[in-house]
Amino acid sequence: MTEMVYREALKAGIREEMLRDERVFLLGEDIGLNWGGAFKVTKGLAEEFGVERVRDTPISENTIAGAAVGAAITGMRPVAEIMFGDLITLAMDQVCNQAAKMRYMFGGQTSVPLVLRTVFGGGKNIASHHSQSLESWFMHTPGLKVAVPAFASDVKGLIKTAIRDPDPVLFAEHKLVYDKKEEVPDDEYLIPFGEAKVRREGADVTIWGTFIMLHKALEVAEELQKEGISVEVIDPRTLVPLDKKTLIESVKKTGRLVLVTEETKTGATTAEIAAIVQEEAFDWLDAPIKRVNAPDTPVPFSPPLENYFIPDNKRIAQAVRDIV
Amino acid sequence: MTVDKKILKELFTRTLKTRLFEEKVWDLFGENIVPGTLHLYLGQEGVAAGVTTALKDSDWIQSSHRGHGHVVAKGADMNAALAELLGKKTGSCKGKGGSMHITQFDVGVLGATGVVASGLPIAVGAALSCQMRKTDDVVVCFFGDGASNNGTFGESLNMSAIWKLPLVWIVENNFYAMGTPIKLTCPSSTVAQRAEGYCIPSQVVDGNNALEVYEATVEAVKRAREGGGPTLIECQTYRMKGHSRFDPAKYRPQEEADHWLSGEKDAVNVIQKIAIEQGAITEKDAEKIREKLQKEVDKAGEFAKKSDFPEPEETLDDVYAEAF
Incomplete structure (x- = not known):
């Protein structure tokens, strides 16, 4: 390594x-x-x-x-x-x-x-x-x-x-x-498409997300652990093919799901994931699925505006607290 | 250029074959068994015949939305071609493509496309591949006058020139982009002039004269194979029918249509006359060739009609190499 x-x-x-x-x-x-x-x-x-x-x-x-x-x-x-x-x-x-x-x-x-x-x-x-x-x-x-x-x-x-x-x-x-x-790893390795990775195991709530939001979710999970909330974090690694199994199994375990991406909210990947989970794991859900996305606007330039646009740790943590 | 008699006979045969194939398509259309729409190649056969006769089997062609003639002239299996147009399981694309995607990869057709001007970038990549793999194959890209107004025309001609790609650009100028005459869309009197800005040698030929097209293509292909880069050939021609299925092409001035659609300008008559005058075939040979080709085309028509439609569930096949 x-x-x-x-x-x-x-x-x-x-x-x-x-x-x-x-x-x-x-x-x-x-x-x-x-x-x-x-x-x-x-x-x-x-x-x-x-x-x-x-x-x-x-x-x-x-x-x-x-x-x-x-x-x-x-x-x-x-x-x-x-x-x-x-x-x-x-x-x-x-x-x-x-x-x-x-x-x-x-x-x-x-x-x-x-x-x-x-x-x-x-x-x-x-x-x-x-x-x-x-x-x-x-x-x-x-x-x-x-x-x-x-x-x-x-x-x-x-x-x-x-x-x-x-x-x-x-x-x-x-x-x-x-x-x-x-x-x-130093040696050659291939990661098959369609296999998500559980980046952190947890029992109370599942966070599914992509890119930088996963890094933020891991920080949030660490923070929330101190409050006694155990967060599982899933990285899909590929959207097509999509590993539904790992996600569904996680939701069946935690009963709660927060979806976090930097996309604008309407029609985002998170909308599709929410639909899949309600189709395939509705009976296991103990709370509504929460989506944390950017607002439906173009990406703004000025730092305070862009900081408002991109979901931050606070918003992710709040979404988790809202349903736990 | 002295042209071999065998070549003249081949030019006549390919022109006629392409014509008879399209007449068969027109008949099947009359029987109301061709689903969807059609962009018939009728009238432009001299271009496909002249160009493809100058190629070897392993050379590639990129077709357009008006592609039946290109595919047939390159040597496609007519059974599979006609079956495709009828949406049958035995079609070359298993009924997934139809008229606008009629393609036979194994005879060197990269594809026909429903998006005007989308074939040009693909031809660039195929020619780059021929160059990088150090084959002596060339790529010919067919497109219409209308396509030369799209951005890909500039992008692709430019890239082909800077990389000296083994590529021949064939503009089939039939003077109309659907119903819009070229004089409303192109400031120069020829499309060929546009090549100058990219330092690409160009030439205008009579597209209804397969021999003229052949001679220009031979020269261009030679340049391409020898590493001299791309050439653009504008083949001026005319549609015998409208743009698509139900277009009577009433927007074309009568005098213009009469000129182009006269027996004297007809692509089959033109090459037949040349082949007979130069002693490549006799009137009787021409009749024999016609009878033989007509039989083949009729047989292909019967094959297509008798073939089964695909099973509805075949909709789901061939999206990816392996389903997931």
């Missing part, structure tokens, strides 16, 4: 796959020699693997995604990067109409083994076009798989699985977890 930050663990996973399989290549804006990616995830890879395999592109999101599709269906394993999740709006046709649907609408004639990496989330005061959390859009698109790694020890195993997956994977990262440290 080596302690490393999320960013380095992610890069290590990509690097291992590039060493293992020469079909794997990266493309995106400013991922190469001069910059190494806007969040430095790919820094050093162009030097090691060359600019052919770590390919800087023009600012052309739809064609970056589309080129990944074309390369994937003809024998390559592209890992495309869209610099900010907000900019996927420019590539939605290729992601949602082409990559997601090709296997299906062509009757299984082709696979689309591509990974589209991008980064969601606020907390950097970069306003409405660089801060959104849009993962539910992709969870709502059949044909895509959606990974949402929140911890360094998971991101390495998940990116390796994503690169080897025969289907298109939206691999979502979060700006505020890149610097989170954790012990990461």
Whole structure:
């Protein structure tokens, strides 16, 4: 085991796959020699693997995604990067109409083994076009798989699985977890999609969430322990496929559920999870399911506004106290 | 360019085959057994025949929403193609795609697409894949004049040029984007002029003359295979029918339609005349070829009609490589 930050663990996973399989290549804006990616995830890879395999592109999101599709269906394993999740709006046709649907609408004639990496989330005061959390859009698109790694020890195993997956994977990262440290295994390991991880065991209430909200939930759980409230924290790790079993089992144990994400509330992943739980575990619920999300507004710029927008520990703790 | 007699015969055969296939589709449509809508290739056969005759089997083509002709000319199994149009289980896409997604991957068709201009980025990726895998295969991308007004046109031409991709851009200019004439949407007198801004050599040819299309494509394919990068060929042509199923195309001026739809301009007549004049075939050969192809097409029609529809539960298949 080596302690490393999320960013380095992610890069290590990509690097291992590039060493293992020469079909794997990266493309995106400013991922190469001069910059190494806007969040430095790919820094050093162009030097090691060359600019052919770590390919800087023009600012052309739809064609970056589309080129990944074309390369994937003809024998390559592209890992495309869209610099900010907000900019996927420019590539939605290729992601949602082409990559997601090709296997299906062509009757299984082709696979689309591509990974589209991008980064969601606020907390950097970069306003409405660089801060959104849009993962539910992709969870709502059949044909895509959606990974949402929140911890360094998971991101390495998940990116390796994503690169080897025969289907298109939206691999979502979060700006505020890149610097989170954790012990990461040195040996090769893969984390299967569709397996949630119980990050903390507890008996009184279950918190299910994603990205930075999980880090906050763990802090809240520690705090609440002092008040005698035992909180279980579940990280789904992938939204598609979704591990319902771990969640349902947890709810059956605790009888209470708080859902926490940074998404705006209406139509968020938390809404889907709430619906699943009431369908499959209604009789075990001892209290209404609580949702902690951002308000239904664009992401604001000014620090007091953004701090209000993004759910904090206090709001998460309050939601737990409300139902315990 | 001296053209081999075998090639002339092949150009005639492919043009005619594509025509007879579409006439069969039109007949089946008349019987009211084609679900949904159709974008017929009737009238534009010289383009598909001329282009595909210049390719080898392992070269790829990216089709458009008006794709029946591309697929048939590239050598598709006509049984599976017609069965697909009727929504049958034996269709090449198992009835999941229909007219707008008619595709046969095993003969080198990357896909037909319902989103105008969405094929261009995919062609970029496929050509990048051919280049990176060091094959000598090329990719040909068919799209219409209408698609050249979409953002992907600029993005994709640009990317193909900077990376010198083995790619041939085929614009099928039939002068109408649905019902909107090109003079209302394009400031230049040709689409080909737009390639200049991307340093891509271009040429305008008579798309109803399969030999002209073939000769231009041979030159472009040679450049692509030798690492010289992309070429754009504008093939000017005309739809024999409207845009889609119920469009009588009354918006086209009579004089213009009369010119393009005259026997003299007809793609089959044009290449038949050339092939006979150059001694590649006789009138009698032409008749024999027509009879043989008609039999094949009729048989394919019978196959499609007799085939079963998919079971309703097959709706759920082929979303992912493995169901979860």
